Amino acid sequence: MLRRLPADVRRGTTVRRAATIADVAAYAGVSKATVSRFLSGRSDVLSETTWKQIQDAIAALDYRPSQIARSLKGGRTRLIGIVVADVTNPYSVAVLRGAEDECQRAGYMLALCNSGGSHAKEQELLAGLRAYRIEGLILNSAGIAADQVSDALPDGLPIVLLDRKLPPGRFDFVGLNNIAAATEATRHLVGHGFGDIALIAEPITGVSVRTERALGFRQAIAENEGCTGTVIEVDLHQPDAMQQAVARFLATPSSRRKAVIAASGLVTLRTVQAIQSLGLHMPDDVGLVGFDELEWSALVPPGITTIAQPTYDIGVAAVRNLLARLAGHRDEPHSTIFTGTLIERGSSASEAGLRPMAVPAPAQPAAGLV
Amino acid sequence: MLRRLPADVRRGTTVRRAATIADVAAYAGVSKATVSRFLSGRSDVLSETTWKQIQDAIAALDYRPSQIARSLKGGRTRLIGIVVADVTNPYSVAVLRGAEDECQRAGYMLALCNSGGSHAKEQELLAGLRAYRIEGLILNSAGIAADQVSDALPDGLPIVLLDRKLPPGRFDFVGLNNIAAATEATRHLVGHGFGDIALIAEPITGVSVRTERALGFRQAIAENEGCTGTVIEVDLHQPDAMQQAVARFLATPSSRRKAVIAASGLVTLRTVQAIQSLGLHMPDDVGLVGFDELEWSALVPPGITTIAQPTYDIGVAAVRNLLARLAGHRDEPHSTIFTGTLIERGSSASEAGLRPMAVPAPAQPAAGLV
DNA sequence: TTGTACGCGTTATCAA
DNA sequence: TTGATAACGCGTACAA
Numbered sequence: 215m216l217r218r219l220p221a222d223v224r225r226g227t228t229v230r231r232a233a234t235i236a237d238v239a240a241y242a243g244v245s246k247a248t249v250s251r252f253l254s255g256r257s258d259v260l261s262e263t264t265w266k267q268i269q270d271a272i273a274a275l276d277y278r279p280s281q282i283a284r285s286l287k288g289g290r291t292r293l294i295g296i297v298v299a300d301v302t303n304p305y306s307v308a309v310l311r312g313a314e315d316e317c318q319r320a321g322y323m324l325a326l327c328n329s330g331g332s333h334a335k336e337q338e339l340l341a342g343l344r345a346y347r348i349e350g351l352i353l354n355s356a357g358i359a360a361d362q363v364s365d366a367l368p369d370g371l372p373i374v375l376l377d378r379k380l381p382p383g384r385f386d387f388v389g390l391n392n393i394a395a396a397t398e399a400t401r402h403l404v405g406h407g408f409g410d411i412a413l414i415a416e417p418i419t420g421v422s423v424r425t426e427r428a429l430g431f432r433q434a435i436a437e438n439e440g441c442t443g444t445v446i447e448v449d450l451h452q453p454d455a456m457q458q459a460v461a462r463f464l465a466t467p468s469s470r471r472k473a474v475i476a477a478s479g480l481v482t483l484r485t486v487q488a489i490q491s492l493g494l495h496m497p498d499d500v501g502l503v504g505f506d507e508l509e510w511s512a513l514v515p516p517g518i519t520t521i522a523q524p525t526y527d528i529g530v531a532a533v534r535n536l537l538a539r540l541a542g543h544r545d546e547p548h549s550t551i552f553t554g555t556l557i558e559r560g561s562s563a564s565e566a567g568l569r570p571m572a573v574p575a576p577a578q579p580a581a582g583l584v
Numbered sequence: 585m586l587r588r589l590p591a592d593v594r595r596g597t598t599v600r601r602a603a604t605i606a607d608v609a610a611y612a613g614v615s616k617a618t619v620s621r622f623l624s625g626r627s628d629v630l631s632e633t634t635w636k637q638i639q640d641a642i643a644a645l646d647y648r649p650s651q652i653a654r655s656l657k658g659g660r661t662r663l664i665g666i667v668v669a670d671v672t673n674p675y676s677v678a679v680l681r682g683a684e685d686e687c688q689r690a691g692y693m694l695a696l697c698n699s700g701g702s703h704a705k706e707q708e709l710l711a712g713l714r715a716y717r718i719e720g721l722i723l724n725s726a727g728i729a730a731d732q733v734s735d736a737l738p739d740g741l742p743i744v745l746l747d748r749k750l751p752p753g754r755f756d757f758v759g760l761n762n763i764a765a766a767t768e769a770t771r772h773l774v775g776h777g778f779g780d781i782a783l784i785a786e787p788i789t790g791v792s793v794r795t796e797r798a799l800g801f802r803q804a805i806a807e808n809e810g811c812t813g814t815v816i817e818v819d820l821h822q823p824d825a826m827q828q829a830v831a832r833f834l835a836t837p838s839s840r841r842k843a844v845i846a847a848s849g850l851v852t853l854r855t856v857q858a859i860q861s862l863g864l865h866m867p868d869d870v871g872l873v874g875f876d877e878l879e880w881s882a883l884v885p886p887g888i889t890t891i892a893q894p895t896y897d898i899g900v901a902a903v904r905n906l907l908a909r910l911a912g913h914r915d916e917p918h919s920t921i922f923t924g925t926l927i928e929r930g931s932s933a934s935e936a937g938l939r940p941m942a943v944p945a946p947a948q949p950a951a952g953l954v
Numbered sequence: 955t956t957g958t959a960c961g962c963g964t965t966a967t968c969a970a
Numbered sequence: 971t972t973g974a975t976a977a978c979g980c981g982t983a984c985a986a
Contacts (some may be wrong), residue, residue, distance in 0.1 A: 234963055245974075246974090280715070286656050287963080307671050338688075367603055606980095615956065616979090617958080618957075627977090653962090654979085965977090970974075
């Protein structure tokens with residue numbers, strides 16, 4: 215009754231070919247169709263005997279169904295693509311975790327690609343994902359045009375934009391309420407005595423996140439009579455651009471306390487570097503609120519005030535959106551908007567408030583000290 | 585001559601089915617085989633006329649070959665799996681970039697999975713990747729046993745272990761020379777006047793990276809007569825464990841300067857938190873060298889001395905290793921070992937050296953200041 | 955230079 | 971309850 219697995223000899227070593235459904239059928243003495251029924255869990259239509267035979271056969275041959283063959287037959291690859299502009303951005307990774315969990319829950323696999331901010335690479339990646347017949351796409355675009363996205367992908371493929379919108383608004387979207395977040399950051403600074411504020415962002419050039427954050431910032435400035443606001447665009451690829459920008463902003467005479475809103479995690483990093491290089495101190499020489507909560511936000515004295523995003527939930531929402539489309543939802547493009555949370559630390563403290571490098575009260579005064 | 589694409593009507597909207605090679609053949613008035621030849625770029629065997637006809641047909645129908653069908657036929661999915669224990673670890677992401685680039689160069693796609701440190705999830709992921717018939721696997725294991733890995737995957741599947749070795753040494757490996765790196769870190773501290781050093785790591789429990797770093801540490805301590813060394817294991821899931829461990833270490837009386845070597849990026853983060861919470865200052869109260877260069881290493885005063893890994897190259901090497909196996913290499917398990925680089929900053933300074941929060945000489949004294 | 959026909963591993967539709 | 975057979979989209983012998 216035991217039949218050996220088909221084996222072919224290459225390079226002197228015997229390499230067993232992976233067992234197929236036909237092998238299992240032969241081993242169990244049943245037809246492929248029956249095995250297929252077993253795989254679909256149709257225990258109601260199978261006799262207990264054959265059920266067990268097949269079970270044994272599968273175990274004996276170490277058989278695993280080929281998702282490739284399944285995909286070809288059924289057209290359902292159970293693959294979801296996600297293209298991010300920058301994997302090294304903690305935001306992307308954090309979102310990924312949520313997306314991944316939700317995918318696994320639904321039996322999908324996530325194929326992650328990194329465009330590195332390049333349009334050309336993004337195009338290639340979309341073509342690649344298309345070749346693998348992904349069923350849906352999460353796109354954190356490098357700034358490609360909506361038409362190019364449509365052209366690169368088959369009609370009707372569910373797409374959800376992540377964090378960055380694309381102009382014509384034809385796609386689903388998941389991301390932050392940037393206007394509200396920027397407004398909150400600005401009001402927070404104003405409320406803590408800062409009156410001359412700069413929002414520093416990478417070149418805005420139509421990137422929706424940046425546009426919106428700048429807009430919310432301007433609105434909040436406008437509603438406060440005594441305040442001045444500037445939007446500064448900095449090309450982070452140029453080595454000293456940030457330091458010069460910060461220096462110039464701080465050098466302009468003003469009677470009010472100055473502060474910076476950093477429009478992204480990367481900008482926050484570079485802003486802090488610049489501030490330190492210039493030998494300045496937060497919040498006295500300059501206040502700071504940064505978008506995105508980072509693991510080191512609390513570590514750099516006097517602690518950096520940040521706007522945290524619910525990244526995990528954003529990832530989950532993106533996948534849910536896709537799953538809904540796959541389940542047949544044919545509504546108009548839908549946006550899922552989350553709210554940011556301001557986490558207050560020393561970098562935006564009032565003059566009377568926390569001082570930089572103040573000795574923090576230990577959580578457990580001396581509990582650990584012998 | 586124009587034949588329309590097959591279309592089926594669902595939910596009131598006409599959704600074009602993706603064009604197949606047969607559609608292209610029909611449109612161009614040739615056989616499928618001829619189109620297939622076109623796709624393989626065999627311009628030498630095709631007449632110029634048919635070449636153009638096919639080109640037109642493909643453009644007109646917006647045809648894209650199905651990688652799924654190709655995979656089924658040829659058994660080559662051009663898919664490489666990578667399972668990491670923690671996507672949020674900057675190390676993993678940095679390695680990913682190298683791996684991804686090298687994959688793209690070789691025409692492979694990378695399927696990233698995150699086990700989150702869970703054995704069970706790791707097993708599931710391996711099963712999933714197997715179902716998709718990946719051609720190779722990069723495994724940053726959550727600590728699963730080598731046998732389980734072998735069992736979960738088909739015989740002969742090229743596997744390269746990343747960062748963490750698995751006991752029996754049956755697999756290829758790419759990672760750091762941890763012993764040398766730990767030795768260098770220790771010697772560096774000793775050379776800067778520290779004589780009572782603790783290596784702090786997460787519970788070692790057989791994780792090769794931790795074992796090796798502890799080993800290198802002990803060796804270096806042993807070669808320096810006047811020095812004391814302790815290995816402290818801290819469970820980072822317990823909220824105050826780190827702070828207590830640091831406090832206890834610093835409380836033990838000693839005539840020599842004390843320092844900590846943090847055995848990973850995460851441990852570095854937590855150690856710095858603990859030091860700050862205790863109101864202590866580096867390097868006077870305690871010195872620090874941390875494994876893994878992090879974006880904020882230079883930002884936390886007085887700057888944290890780190891051991892940087894060539895992460896990008898490690899990623900590239902992992903994929904190259906796989907590609908070599910796929911090309912037929914049948915040698916013994918091979919290890920590719922990289923060397924860490926110590927980046928010196930204030931946290932490990934000699935007593936006479938840098939002081940914390942010393943005003944740094946600005947790179948460009950006042951160039952940017954109007 | 956081109957076409958015919960088969961097989962890759964599944965699932966689904968029939969019949970039995 | 972089970973089996974034979976036809977797809978799914980592509981590559982590739984082999985034949986023309």
